[in-house]
Amino acid sequence: MKKSIFISASFIIMFLIGCKNDPKTNVSESVSHAEESTTESKVKVNPNKDAYFGNLHVHTSWSFDGYTNGSVTTPDDAYRWAKGEAIPGGGGGGDLQIKVPLDWYAVSDHAEYMGVFKKMEDPESPFSKLPIAKRITSDDVSVSFAAFAEVLDGMNKGVPQDELTDSNLAKSLWKEIIAIGDKHNEPGKFTTFSAFEWTSAPNNRNLHRVVLFGNNSNIPSLPYSVFDSAKPEDLWVYMENARTKGATLLAVPHNGNASDGMMFELVDSEDNAITKAYSETRMRNEPLYEITQIKGTSEVHPDLSPNDEFANFELWDYTLSAITERPKNRKGSYLREAYKDGLKLDSEGAGNPFKYGIIGDSDTHNSASSIEEDNYTGKFGMENNPEHRLEGIPGNKEASNQQIREFSSGGLAGVWAESNTRESIFEALKRKETFGTSGPRMKVRFFGGYNYSEDLVSQTNWLNTAYESGVPMGSNLQSSTGKSPTFVIHAVKEADGANLDRIQVIKGWLDANGKTHEKIYNVAMSDGRTAESNGNVSDVGNTVDIKNASYTNDIGATELKTVWTDPDFNAQQYAFYYVRVLEIPTPRWSTYDAKTLGIEPRKDLPATIQERAWSSPIWYNPN
Amino acid sequence: MKQLLKEPLIHFFLLGALLFVLYSQVNKSDTEQDIVIDNADVEHMAELWRMQWQRPPTTEELQGLIDKYVNQEVLYREALRMNLDHNDEIVKRRLAQKMEFLGQDLSGLVSPASEKNLKAYFEAHQKDFETPYLYSFYHVIFTPDNHTNPSEKAKTVLREFKETSPLKMKTYGDNFPLDFEISDTDAFFLKREFGEQFSKQLETLPTGQWTGPIVSGYGVHLVYIESRTPPSIPNFIDVKDEVQREYEYQMEQESQEAILKALRDNYKVRITADNLEKATTDELAQNQQP
Numbered sequence: 001m002k003k004s005i006f007i008s009a010s011f012i013i014m015f016l017i018g019c020k021n022d023p024k025t026n027v028s029e030s031v032s033h034a035e036e037s038t039t040e041s042k043v044k045v046n047p048n049k050d051a052y053f054g055n056l057h058v059h060t061s062w063s064f065d066g067y068t069n070g071s072v073t074t075p076d077d078a079y080r081w082a083k084g085e086a087i088p089g090g091g092g093g094g095d096l097q098i099k100v101p102l103d104w105y106a107v108s109d110h111a112e113y114m115g116v117f118k119k120m121e122d123p124e125s126p127f128s129k130l131p132i133a134k135r136i137t138s139d140d141v142s143v144s145f146a147a148f149a150e151v152l153d154g155m156n157k158g159v160p161q162d163e164l165t166d167s168n169l170a171k172s173l174w175k176e177i178i179a180i181g182d183k184h185n186e187p188g189k190f191t192t193f194s195a196f197e198w199t200s201a202p203n204n205r206n207l208h209r210v211v212l213f214g215n216n217s218n219i220p221s222l223p224y225s226v227f228d229s230a231k232p233e234d235l236w237v238y239m240e241n242a243r244t245k246g247a248t249l250l251a252v253p254h255n256g257n258a259s260d261g262m263m264f265e266l267v268d269s270e271d272n273a274i275t276k277a278y279s280e281t282r283m284r285n286e287p288l289y290e291i292t293q294i295k296g297t298s299e300v301h302p303d304l305s306p307n308d309e310f311a312n313f314e315l316w317d318y319t320l321s322a323i324t325e326r327p328k329n330r331k332g333s334y335l336r337e338a339y340k341d342g343l344k345l346d347s348e349g350a351g352n353p354f355k356y357g358i359i360g361d362s363d364t365h366n367s368a369s370s371i372e373e374d375n376y377t378g379k380f381g382m383e384n385n386p387e388h389r390l391e392g393i394p395g396n397k398e399a400s401n402q403q404i405r406e407f408s409s410g411g412l413a414g415v416w417a418e419s420n421t422r423e424s425i426f427e428a429l430k431r432k433e434t435f436g437t438s439g440p441r442m443k444v445r446f447f448g449g450y451n452y453s454e455d456l457v458s459q460t461n462w463l464n465t466a467y468e469s470g471v472p473m474g475s476n477l478q479s480s481t482g483k484s485p486t487f488v489i490h491a492v493k494e495a496d497g498a499n500l501d502r503i504q505v506i507k508g509w510l511d512a513n514g515k516t517h518e519k520i521y522n523v524a525m526s527d528g529r530t531a532e533s534n535g536n537v538s539d540v541g542n543t544v545d546i547k548n549a550s551y552t553n554d555i556g557a558t559e560l561k562t563v564w565t566d567p568d569f570n571a572q573q574y575a576f577y578y579v580r581v582l583e584i585p586t587p588r589w590s591t592y593d594a595k596t597l598g599i600e601p602r603k604d605l606p607a608t609i610q611e612r613a614w615s616s617p618i619w620y621n622p623n
Numbered sequence: 624m625k626q627l628l629k630e631p632l633i634h635f636f637l638l639g640a641l642l643f644v645l646y647s648q649v650n651k652s653d654t655e656q657d658i659v660i661d662n663a664d665v666e667h668m669a670e671l672w673r674m675q676w677q678r679p680p681t682t683e684e685l686q687g688l689i690d691k692y693v694n695q696e697v698l699y700r701e702a703l704r705m706n707l708d709h710n711d712e713i714v715k716r717r718l719a720q721k722m723e724f725l726g727q728d729l730s731g732l733v734s735p736a737s738e739k740n741l742k743a744y745f746e747a748h749q750k751d752f753e754t755p756y757l758y759s760f761y762h763v764i765f766t767p768d769n770h771t772n773p774s775e776k777a778k779t780v781l782r783e784f785k786e787t788s789p790l791k792m793k794t795y796g797d798n799f800p801l802d803f804e805i806s807d808t809d810a811f812f813l814k815r816e817f818g819e820q821f822s823k824q825l826e827t828l829p830t831g832q833w834t835g836p837i838v839s840g841y842g843v844h845l846v847y848i849e850s851r852t853p854p855s856i857p858n859f860i861d862v863k864d865e866v867q868r869e870y871e872y873q874m875e876q877e878s879q880e881a882i883l884k885a886l887r888d889n890y891k892v893r894i895t896a897d898n899l900e901k902a903t904t905d906e907l908a909q910n911q912q913p
Contacts, residue, residue, distance in 0.1 A: 076872060100815055183868050443800070460798055492800055495818035495840030526768075558766045558841050559799065 043188030048463045049416040049433070051443040052425060054082070054104035055369040056195055056413060057210050057254065057290060057361035061381075062173065063109040063197075066365035070381025075107040075177050078367035079184035079192060087367060089377060093384030096368040096377050100441070100496070101190075102412075103420050107177060107367075108195035108210045111223035171221050178216055187421045196223035198251070200230040204321040206258035207232060209286065210361075211239065214248030214426035231269040233278075236285040250430060254290035254361065256338070257298040258319050261329025264338035264354055266345070279351025288429060289356035291335055291436045291614050292411040293363040294379045299580075299614060300336040308520060310504075310582065314408035314438065314609065324399040339617065340508045340516035343574040346621065347510055357432025357474045357616035358578070360411025360439075369410055371439040373611070374549070376409040376589035386593040390602070405605055409589045412437045414444065414613070416472065432474025435579075437613040440497045445490040446473040446579045448618040452486045457561040462488070473579075474616035484569035485620065489523060490561040491581040491613070499556025501526055501540040501582040501610060505564060509575040523564045526557035526584075542585040544608045549587045549595035551608075556584035571622060578617035582610045658696050660689055668692065723879060730878035736867050742859060744870045749856045752865065755810040757852040758825060761789045761803055763796025766842035773843040777836035781845050785833050789847045792833060799841065817841070825851070 044050075060078050061071040072090035073081075081087045084101035174196070181192040193212050200207040209232065213219050224238040232253075239249055256263035268278055291299050296316025305311050319325045331337055335356065342354035362369030366384065370377040377384045382393055383404060392401030414435045417428040428434060435444045445463075449470025456462045466488045471477060477485050493500050503524040510516050522537040531537050543552045560581070569575075585608040594601040601607045668688045672680045680688060708714045734740060745752065763780070765773035780795050793803045801816070813822035818840030828834050828848055835845040859866070 080872075100819075101811075103815075458798060463800075490800070493841070495816065495821075497840070553767075558768050 043419050043421060045419045047418060048467065049418055049428075050420075051441075052103040052191075052415045052417055052420050053412045053437075053441050054102045054106070054191070054415070054425075055362045055364075055371075055410075056106040056108060056193065056212050056252065056359075057197070057293060057363050058105065058107050058367065058369055059109050059197070059363070059365040060107060060367045062107075062177070063365060065110065066380070070384075071366045072381060073367035075109070075180045075367075076183075078107045079105055079180070081368045083184070083190055089366065089368070089384040090381035091366075091378070091384030091388065093377065093386075096366070096370065096384070097375075098368065098370070099372055099375055102369075104191035104193070104415075104425055106193035106195040106210075106212055107181065108197045108212070109177065110199050111196045111225035112199050112227065174221070174223055178219060182216060185422065188419060191420055191422055191425055193422065193426070194219060198224055198226060198235050200226045200232070200235075201320050202230055202262070204319045204325065205260045205262045205327075206255040206320050207253070207262060208255060209235060209251040209253045210290075211235075211249055211251045212426075212429070214250075214430075215422050217248075218242070218246035220245075220247065232282075233269055236281050239285045240281075248426065250288070250426075251286040252288045252290055252359065252361070253286055254293055254363070255295050255298060256289075256333045256335065257296045257301075257316060258327065259333055260319055260327035261332030263298075264332045264335075264341065266332070266341060274345055274350045274353055276349065276351040279345065279353035282353045283351075283355055287355075287357055287432050288359050288434060288616075289335055290361045290411075291358045292360045292408065292438050294407045294410040295363060296406070296408060297438070298334050301330050301334050303330045304334055304337050305518060310580070310610065310612075313612070316403075316406050316408070318403055324397075324403060336506065336508065336518065339576050339578075340510075340518065343508065343510040343576065344514060344516055347514070347574050352619075355619065357429075357434050358436045358614045359413035359415075359429075359434050360436030360614075361413055362410035364410065369412075371410050371412055373409050373439060373586065373589045373609075374592045376592070378404070379407055379410075386596045390590060390593045390597060390599075402604075405590060405602065409439050411439055412441065414441075416445075432616045433472050434474065435613050435615045438609075438611045440583060440611050440613075441494040442497065442500065442581060442583065442613050443492050444473075444579060444581055444613045444615050445488070446615040446618065447471065447488040448475075448477050448485050448577065449488075450478070450480065450483045450485060452488050452563055454563050456488055456563050457490060471618060473618060475618055477618055477620045479622060480569070480571040480620075482571060484566050485577075486563060486565045487577065487618070488563050489579055490559070491524075491579075492559045493557075493583070498551065498583045498586045498611070499526065499553045499558060500560050501556055501584050502529075502537060503560050503562065504580045504582070505577055506580055507566065507568075507575060507577050509570070509573045511573065519568070521564070524560040524562040526560065527555060540582075540584050542608060544585050544587055544591075546587065546591060546601060546607045547595070549592045551584070551586050553584070573620075574622060575620040576617040577620075579613075579615040581613045583612060585610050658693055660692070664692075665689075726875075726879040726882045729882070730871070730874040733878055734874040736870055741863065741866050741870055744873075745859050745862070745866045748869070751869065752857055752862050753854045754852075754857055756822070756826060756854060757807060757809050757850075758813065759806040759808070759849040760825070761792065761847040761849070762801075762805065762844045763792055763803070764799045764801060764839070764842050764844050765836075766797055766799065768842075769797050774836050777843045777845055781833060781835060787833075789833070789849075792845065792847070796845070797842070801841070 058078055059066045059071075060073050060075050062075060063071075070091045072088050073096075077087040081096055081098060082102045082105035084098060086095040086097040089096040177196075178194045181194050184190065185192040193214070194216055195210055195212040198209045198211055200209075207230070211224070220238070220242045224235055228234065228238070235251065239251065242249055253263060267273060291297065292314065295318075297314045299313075300308055300311045301315065302308070302311045317326055319327050327333060335354075335358075338354040338356070342352040345354075346352040362371065363379065364370065365379055366377070366381045368377060376389075378389050383389050388394075389404060392398065393404070396404075413429075414437060415425050415428045416433040417424040435446075445466070447466040447470045449466075451469045452466070456465060459465070466472075470486075470488065487505065489503055489505070491500055491503055502522055505521045505523050506518065507521065508516060508518045520535075522531045522535060525531075525537055526540060529537055529540075541555045543554055545551070566577070588601075588606055588609045590605045591601045591607045665685070669679055669685065672684065672688065702708065765776045765780075767773055770776040780792075784792060784795055796803075805813075810822045810825075813825070821837065821839035821844070824837040825846065825848065828837070828846060830848040830851055833845055833847050836843040837846060838844070
């Protein structure tokens with residue numbers, strides 16, 4: 001027994017020493033890692049840009065909730081997984097391995113993980129609402145823990161304050177996370193970023209943001225957590241401060257669908273009207289929005305856009321409450337509506353606080369963003385088992401199990417960048433030359449201008465022209481001299497994925513009476529289909545064999561392309577345009593799982609889905 | 624003795640002893656009922672404040688920080704005295720995890736990433752560092768979008784223009800967003816761009832001539848392989864960073880396991896429960912939606 005006391009003692013001492021020495025001398029020192037450029041191999045540079053696919057919303061067991069929910073993997077494992085290695089999956093299931101590796105990846109564990117030790121006693125803290133098991137089993141007190149308490153009690157007196165204890169721990173973990181990312185960063189081949197998640201959810205309304213660093217120079221020594229503040233405005237102050245000290249960073253909010261109207265509310269956190277300064281600050285700090293992820297898609301809800309026949313896609317209609325509460329407010333929760341609100345605010349002189357570019361992402365808590373529908377392994381470690389995913393986790397309430405079944409497999413961020421490097425990808429994220437997908441690696445190009453010729457996409461060098469005489473996704477059109485804008489749109493399927501059904505342009509605008517509108521145009525279809533006079537297009541069909549969870553590419557197109565001119569353009573109206581590309585129907589992950597288990601797919605879940613991609617919008621401002 | 628020095632647990636103890644000595648050197652004058660706030664503490668509080676607010680605290684704010692610190696310290700010590708940390712699931716998990724971190728740090732001491740160790744690891748795991756196939760080639764594509772029978776179309780084009788110069792062939796394929804000329808590209812990348820089966824087929828095709836058709840995820844291709852470099856074992860020096868990454872990862876896992884095993888050996892684990900079966904169907908699992 002003596003031995004274990006000694007071990008505990010030595011361990012605690014080590015920890016305390018770490019606390020003592022490090023911060024007192026270096027507390028304001030920023031974590032800084034020189035960008036390594038050891039690779040002699042040349043980095044491919046394409047001025048017309050390539051699509052690089054990755055995720056920036058990835059948790060590991062180093063996130064507190066990842067740990068409690070059965071994840072056994074570390075940030076190191078996460079990067080290994082993204083590069084194609086098999087990693088342990090936990091949860092009673094096998095290893096996790098992606099079929100086709102990703103181009104870039106960023107582990108973004110919860111900042112709060114690092115402070116949870118401190119906050120667990122605080123009844124005001126959201127962490128007290130987590131099912132922190134406070135099982136008091138009186139007899140079986142481990143002797144080594146009694147020893148630990150004695151030692152800690154005796155030794156702790158040298159610690160300046162217990163808050164510091166935590167920030168030290170946080171600092172060292174944060175440093176470690178940064179260093180692990182650096183180890184895996186290989187310019188030209190695989191890019192990593194340092195990131196964390198700021199986890200604000202007032203009353204379980206999701207306001208979470210992932211904060212991503214463009215490089216590892218001048219990174220603040222501590223991530224910002226909800227314990228610092230639950231208001232996005234304060235997070236932006238942290239970010240601006242970091243920026244003045246030389247850091248490059250941006251934030252990406254997600255899950256408006258779980259915010260019950262708070263994500264895109266038309267007031268600030270203090271209920272004041274939105275000002276131009278607010279809009280500018282918001283957009284300077286968070287240029288992108290995560291349109292889809294495991295906890296559902298927040299492009300649009302059928303209640304808001306009843307005429308959108310494809311609106312009912314992988315919705316996840318819950319708040320973050322543990323008792324499966326439904327949100328009440330659609331408005332303020334979905335991106336398309338926010339785009340429309342943004343036009344109105346802009347026209348009223350308040351700027352546009354919702355001028356978001358689009359990415360898709362994961363939110364896995366088990367290191368692997370298992371975006372492949374036929375290779376889905378769940379959000380948490382415990383879901384790494386088809387039986388758990390589909391028939392429920394033993395002991396869970398049925399409502400919680402249903403939430404798990406309604407999880408989507410998560411999405412991907414597609415980034416148009418010159419090369420696969422931190423600098424190039426981060427710049428592309430900043431300028432919103434991005435698109436999101438619900439998982440497949442289809443590639444979407446989208447340009448707007450006034451001088452594109454109708455046959456441009458059939459020319460061999462059309463990309464040069466597209467860039468030269470117009471603007472790419474995520475940009476503003478120049479004001480019109482009366483001419484209607486023309487858009488160059490191109491989509492190609494994932495190499496080993498499903499064919500494409502159609503390309504749609506979604507337009508929103510503000511009329512002279514200050515009312516917003518939306519319209520969906522079907523602009524390119526597979527299999528020779530054309531739009532009827534009312535704009536409708538017949539279904540592409542469905543080749544899915546549900547029992548065998550398979551499909552064929554006998555329908556749909558490899559590639560869709562068009563040059564489209566807005567037939568309803570009004571040069572006086574604020575407007576936005578974004579592209580949605582649909583795949584042909586394929587089996588949902590739950591259908592693959594049902595086949596694995598040899599059971600019928602559940603009737604309360606869609607057996608097939610039409611996976612999709614969304615481009616960042618192109619905006620038109622009449623002034 | 625040499626064997627003993629490689630034993631992670633021994634290092635564990637040695638390190639503990641060392642730290643114990645170090646600790647007594649830097650320990651402050653706080654005793655059980657004393658809470659001392661010295662210059663260093665104040666400096667530190669002010670610095671933390673500055674980090675967050677970009678300015679030093681006012682006198683009033685500093686007083687507030689000190690009060691908060693004292694209150695926390697008092698409550699913290701009382702909590703420990705009342706053993707409130709005992710059997711708290713979070714405390715347990717966190718400490719267990721910190722032990723794991725410690726185990727990882729230790730691996731660096733037990734098996735440092737020295738040149739010698741890395742070389743030995745590289746020799747023993749050469750296969751893991753093998754380079755993938757490397758290609759330079761030209762290709763044209765025929766997709767089902769443009770041809771009812773892309774494979775037939777490709778065959779026809781090949782028959783007719785087989786002898787044409789590589790560059791001329793470009794005009795006979797579809798206009799598709801893949802580069803016509805692919806140079807110095809490895810199979811790893813090809814797999815991502817063209818799909819799994821395409822790069823596999825390249826391994827056996829003849830070089831220096833137009834050949835095919837072969838299939839990708841997009842359609843049917845004719846290919847002119849200029850050069851194909853088969854996999855090879857790289858020089859140690861070229862992959863040293865990678866070797867080190869792998870080595871440290873493996874050593875961490877191993878030392879972690881060794882420590883855990885050594886520690887576990889000190890315990891007698893008896894499972895007296897007889898309700899295991901019942902528990903596996905009824906036990907309440909935790910689940911949240913963060």
